[in-house]
Amino acid sequence: MVRTTPPRPVDxxxxxxxxxxxxxxxxxxxxxxxxxxxxxxxxxxPLLWPADEEWPVCAEVHDDWQLxxxxxxxxxxxxxxxxxxxxxxxxxxxLLSPEERALLDTLExxxxxxxxxxALLPVAQLYLRDIPGLTGPDGADxxxxxxxxxxxxxxxxxxxxxxxxxxxxxxxxxxPPEPADVDPYGNYVPEPCVLHPEAVMEYPAxxxxxxELAGRLVAWGPAEWAKSHPEDEDExxxxxxQYELSVAPGWKVGGWGPWSFCDxxxxxxxxxxxxxxxxxxxxxxxxxxxxxxxxxxxxRVPPRPAGLRRPSDPPMVSIGRGYNMQIYxxxxxxxxxxxxxxx
Ligand SMILES: [Zn+2]
Ligand SMILES: [Zn+2]
Numbered sequence: 648m649v650r651t652t653p654p655r656p657v658d659x660x661x662x663x664x665x666x667x668x669x670x671x672x673x674x675x676x677x678x679x680x681x682x683x684x685x686x687x688x689x690x691x692x693p694l695l696w697p698a699d700e701e702w703p704v705c706a707e708v709h710d711d712w713q714l715x716x717x718x719x720x721x722x723x724x725x726x727x728x729x730x731x732x733x734x735x736x737x738x739x740x741x742l743l744s745p746e747e748r749a750l751l752d753t754l755e756x757x758x759x760x761x762x763x764x765x766a767l768l769p770v771a772q773l774y775l776r777d778i779p780g781l782t783g784p785d786g787a788d789x790x791x792x793x794x795x796x797x798x799x800x801x802x803x804x805x806x807x808x809x810x811x812x813x814x815x816x817x818x819x820x821x822x823p824p825e826p827a828d829v830d831p832y833g834n835y836v837p838e839p840c841v842l843h844p845e846a847v848m849e850y851p852a853x854x855x856x857x858x859e860l861a862g863r864l865v866a867w868g869p870a871e872w873a874k875s876h877p878e879d880e881d882e883x884x885x886x887x888x889q890y891e892l893s894v895a896p897g898w899k900v901g902g903w904g905p906w907s908f909c910d911x912x913x914x915x916x917x918x919x920x921x922x923x924x925x926x927x928x929x930x931x932x933x934x935x936x937x938x939x940x941x942x943x944x945x946x947r948v949p950p951r952p953a954g955l956r957r958p959s960d961p962p963m964v965s966i967g968r969g970y971n972m973q974i975y976x977x978x979x980x981x982x983x984x985x986x987x988x989x990x
Contacts, residue, residue, distance in 0.1 A: 648945055649945070650675070650677040650843040650845050650943040650945055650946070651845065651943055651944045651945060652675065652845060652847050652895070652941060652943055653940060653943075653944060655892055655940070656875060656940055657871065657892060659850060659888065659892045662867070663860070663863070663864065663867075666850050669851055670848050670849070670850060671848070671849050671850075671901065671902050671903055672779070672780055672846055672847070672849075672901060672902065673846070673848075673849045673894075673895055673899045673900065673901050673902025673903070674778050674779060674780065674781070674844050674845065674846055674847075674899060674900040674901055674902075675844070675845045675846075675847055675895050675897055675898070675899045676690065676771075676842045676843070676897070676898040676899055676900065677842060677843040677844070677845060677897070677898075677933070677943060678690040678691075678840030678841070678842055678898055678961050678962050679840055679841060679842075679843065679961050680838070680840060680841075680956070680961050681839065681841030682839060682841075683772075683839055683840070683841050685772075685819060687772075687774070687841065687842075688772055688773050688774045688777045688778070688842045688844070689771070689772050689840060689841060689842060690770065690771050690837050690839075690840040690842065690898060690962045691769065691770065691771075691836075691837030691838050691839045691840055691962055692769065692772060692839045692840070693769065693772075693823075694769045694772050694823070695789065695791075695811070695816050695819055696791075696816070696819060696820040696823060697816045697817070697818065697819065697820065698818045698821070699818065700820075702766055702767070702820070702823055702824045703766075703767045703793055703807050703809075704763075704764035704766050704767060704824075705763065705764060705765045705767060705795030705797075705805055706763050706764045707763065707795070707799060707805065708763060709763070709765065709797050709828060710760070711798055713757065713830075713831050714756070714757025714758060714759065714760070715757055715758065715760060715761075715797065715827075715828035715829055715830065715831065716754065716755065716756075716757050716758065716828075716829060716830075716831050716833070717758065717827065717828075718768075718825050718826065718829055718836065720754045720755075720833075721754075721829060721832075721833030721836045723754055724751060724754040724755065724832075724833065725833065725838075725955060725956075725963070727747060727750060727751060727754070728954075728955045729954040729955040729956060730954075731743055731747065732953075732954035732955050733952060733954040755831055755832065757831050758828075760828060761827035761828050765795050765797070765826045765828050766823075766824035766825055766826045767793035767794060767795055767807055767826065768793060768794060768795070768796045768825070768826050768829070768835070768836065768837075769791070769792075769793055769823075769837075770792045770793055770794050770806070770837055770964075771790075771791070771792040771837075771898075771927065771929075772789065772790075772791050772792075773789070773790045773791075773792075773842075773900065773927075774788065774789050774813075775787070775788050775789065775790070776788065778844055778900050779844070779846055780846075780901060781901065783981065784810050784981040786812045787811055787812055788811075788812060788813055788814075789810070789811040789812075789813050790808065790809070790810055790811075791808070791809040791810075791811060792807070792808055792809075792927060792974070793806070793807045793809070794806040794835065795826065796826055796828075796829040796830055796835035797828060797829065797830050797835070801987055801988075801989070802967065802989060803966070803972050803987050803989055804835045804972075805987075806972075806974060806985070806987060808926075808974070808976070808985055810981060832965075833963070834964065834966070835964060836963070836964075837962040837963065838956065838961060838962055838963045840961050840962050845943075847902075849893065849894050849895055849903045850892065850893045850894075850903070851893060851894070852889060852893050852894050852903060852904065852905065852906040852911075853888060853889050853893065854906040854907075854910060854911050855903065855904070855906060855911050864888040864889075865885045865886075865888070867887075867888070868884040868885045868886065868887035868888055869884035869885055869887070870884070871884065871887060872884025872887045891939075891940045891941070894906075895941055896930065896932070896933055896934055896935075896941050897930045897932070897933030897934070898927075898928060898929060898930045898933070898962065899927075899928045899930075900926065900927055900928075901924075901925060901926070902925060902928075903925060904928075904973045904975075904988070904990055905928055905930075905971045905990050906990050907970065907971070907990055908970065908990075909989075909990070912988075914986050914988065916977035916979065916983050916984075916986075917983070917984055917986075918977065918980070918983040918984065919979050919980070919983060921977055921978060921979045922978075923975035923976055923977050923978070923985075923986050924975060924976065924978055925973055925974075925975055926974045926975060926976045927973075927974045928971050928972070928973055929964060929966060929971060929972040929973075929974070930964070930966070930971050931960065931964065931965045931966050931967075931969040931970060931971065932957070932960035932969065933959050933960065934959045935959065935969075942959075946958060970989050970990060971990045972987060972988070972989055973987070973988045973989075974986070974987055975988070
């Protein structure tokens with residue numbers, strides 16, 4: 648099934664013509680529960696990987712004060728909570744029985760560090776044929792993103808990008824190694840999702856605009872918001888441009904960075920100092936209270952009761968306090984290291 652983002656409620660570039668030249672295409676990925684194969688684009692799915700190519704590992708020293716858990720712990724924890732959320736419950740009944748609570752505590756308690764190296768975990772696999780406008784190095788038709796599912800110095804998992812020519816994968820790897828240590832709540836463990844890529848147009852987050860223009864957009868918001876939301880008596884809407892008209896929420900390729908809680912800093916390539924461009928946004932969820940108009944038409948009626956795996960967040964990845972991880976790459980060379988930022 649395709650996913651269709653409704654047209655933006657306002658054509659913002661017709662009201663603020665300064666925005667028109669800043670329009671950029673982004674591809675919303677719309678990850679949804681599924682069982683992707685190595686031959687499909689996916690989030691958290693199996694990668695098409697040559698059997699004779701070494702599986703990437705993280706060699707950094709991990710010594711966070713919180714102990715890591717295993718992938719199996721994460722899967723069992725999610726299954727336990729999913730079942731608990733889905734069963735009927737009386738008004739004063741606890742979510743978990745005492746036995747389940749004890750099991751949950753065990754699953755979150757962690758194990759001693761296995762130490763390095765830690766095998767990387769597949770995050771995304773994007774066939775270029777599925778992602779309009781995404782180009783890679785000569786000959787590559789696939790982008791694979793893996794990461795070490797633990798906090799690193801940046802407060803983010805450490806990602807690795809692999810561009811691949813699928814024609815060269817003759818003998819695919821069947822059982823890839825798995826990380827022994829993952830973060831205690833599985834925040835960096837994506838559930839398998841198939842993708843429904845969709846092109847949308849974006850404008851920069853207000854943080855990336857000249858202060859004067861951003862100020863006019865904030866001043867314009869409340870009255871415009873009130874027109875379509877007469878029931879909202881709080882006269883909110885100062886962030887109308889930011890939430891509804893600038894950057895699309897959720898996992899996406901390209902477009903503008905989803906700057907939100909911190910001021911943008913120049914994302915300059917460490918090798919050549921060129922300004923890097925957004926490649927992939929890893930998101931903590933596709934919609935929430937502040938981004939309702941971005942909900943695809945096909946998702947407006949949830950297909951079934953929602954448990955732990957919410958319809959707005961099938962990959963179940965969580966970055967910081969519900970933020971995004973933005974991966975940037977250098978436009979000059981695919982060999983230059985990528986940048987990561989929490990936004
Ligand atoms: Zn690591
Ligand atoms: Zn560079």
